[in-house]
Amino acid sequence: MNEEYYVIVLGxxxxxxxRSGIMSVNGKKVLHMDQNPYYGGESASITPLEDLYKRFKLPGQPPASMGRGRDWNFLVLTPYIPFCFLPSLPRIKGLLPGIKGVSHHAWLFPMWP
Structure with missing residues (x-):
């Protein structure tokens, strides 16, 4: 790789x-890199569900009752407390029968402390 950049952004x-977006819009050539295999740093969204199992070394595979892995997004709000986010209202009601109604996007539960 023998290219020149105005700035290299790590993370x-x-x-x-x-920051990289502002510089890019202003015509600067930006190289944006991250050490992680996902995008977003501490506020990452992990998709599909299978990637969450790999990242946190959970045994086995997600149960078939959870549906397709790509139906789930897990937002990592801190390095240690991921929260589950699911935009599919019918699936939420099916998983949590006590829910009477929720908005289009629902925060479900912390996975572990």
Whole structure:
């Protein structure tokens, strides 16, 4: 790789994305890199569900009752507390029968402390 960049941004968290976006819009050549195999730093969204199992070394595979892995997004709000986010209202009601109604996007539960 023998190219020149105006700036190299390390990390893909919110701050790094905003900074690299501003520089890029202003005509600067930006190389944006991250050490992780996913995008988003500490506020990453992990999809599909199978990737969550790999990342946190959970045994086995997600149960078939959870549906397709790509139906799930897991937002990592801190390095240690991921929260589950699912935009599919019918699936939420099916998994949690006590729910009477929720908005289009629902925060479900913390996975572990």
């Amino acid at each position: 893909t968290g919110l701050t790094e994305c905003i």
